[in-house]
Amino acid sequence: MKTYLLISAILLTGIQLYSQKAERLDTIFANEHKNVALFFPQPISQGITGASHFVFSHNRERQQYFGLLQAKPGTESNLLVIDAGGSVYSYILKYRKDLSRLNYFIQGTERIGNAKPDRPGSAKKVEPKRNQFDRDTHYQSFGSYLLRKKERIGRVKKRNQGIILSVENIVFNQNELYFVIQIENQSSLDYDVNFLNLSVTTRQKGKKKSMQSLKKDPVFAYKAPTKIKKGHTARLVYVFPKFSLSNDRQVLLELNEAKGERDVVLKISHRFINNPN
Template sequence: MKKYILTKAALLVFIITSAQTQEKLDTIYANDHKNVALFFPKAINQGITGAAHFIFTYNREKHQHFGLLQAKPGKESNLLVIGADGSVFSYILKYKEQLTRLNYFIPKAESIGKEKPVAMVSIKTSNSQKYLSDKEDYYRRFCSYLLSEKHRIGRIKKRKYRIILSVENIVFNKEELYFVIKIENRSGLDYDLNFLKLASETRKKGKKKSLQRLYQDPVFKYKMPTKIGKNKAVKIVYVLPKFSLSKERRAILELNEKDGERNLKLKVSHRFINNPN
């Protein structure tokens, strides 16, 4: 009889544990005075929140399985996490003053799908074209996704000649930085684009300080226009190899008009380059 009771108790524990494991998680609660830890089955490759009052932090340099979530009071939002194996997880985020749960161990079964991986084809003459095609296809899809997002990294904007140049977002993904750039033409004339270049330069200190500028070549450009009509706006994505800047340097975005003089230079602090989304 004693053996039967133990077996029955163990079975009951198994049933309860299984029910908890199978419970579908769709909403995660957080606040601004406690860290909520999310543990994923694979290392986190990217995590993006839909609003600035929700902050999800994770190790971007050394991929790890967990991230920390905090929130400030505000409307509900969402979290999108992509694992190292391409698994995609999506949750609703809500602010809650009193939390009853601080740790979430997320099973692989909660993945809503899989990001199409870049085919790691050996770079040989016969396969190089396929590799480049797959790589560009990945860039194109991820750039399209970024343009659909409303997440902002900060106020980075330059106005001149009724032309507005701004950097809306900087995202780190797969060893590359994605710059989401917006150009608005609020003038009465079309703007013919000559070039849009990104460089890093030494911050000028004193009259005798020489200015050193190093241009960064994008590996991919998405939705690059040749003309911006009057009272029109365009969004572009530049993909560049990952880089960082010291406190003595900053990034410069140069917009140049073809056969015109409406040229703009936008300064981007090293803080935004070193702390992308």
């Protein structure tokens, strides 16, 4: 409890209050059986509870707009939250066995002050980090641009029973790799996509050759199809964090059919990965 009081005193130093009147704090109830979600107008920078039997969890590495609250039986406490913009929120916490509310959408008007008051001659304004909405908007915009672009990296394609899988382009942008992928259905049957996975493989040398594979998950998929009708073509974009490959590694792009056997596995040389457009 002493540690909490010290931290609270440091965080609240310099807070600009909207009113000299004492603010009546809202009460939030929680228990150990359900997650109570709190959604804030801006990403959460810090969240501190006054007692250990209340736990407020949020993503500290990648700031997000919501946090989750749980509690064990015990005396009431409080929650202090500071968002990325410096807005300060404070609430009374109480344990309740039966919860009537599981989601709280916090309004900006509920803040009790600001930990970063604007003052003449103060430090320069710091631009907030790009949030997930901004990133998704960028991915969609740039993915749409790449699908309209006619640039190609070469002949990188594989065919199986009328299903043609190809990588048209690999583009580096803002520390990420964009894979422009095309799936063409020249067969007489519709194609239901089970999954389209990308993995990095390493061929082990020696008498007993084996293949080690590490799957990579895209951070964003633009226009990924679930079905390609016969005679139709689907084009999509996968976004991955930047990576490079040694000479003994390659990328495998695996297209798997749901309830079928028309699977296609496309090998992509390390040369294309290390030299994107």
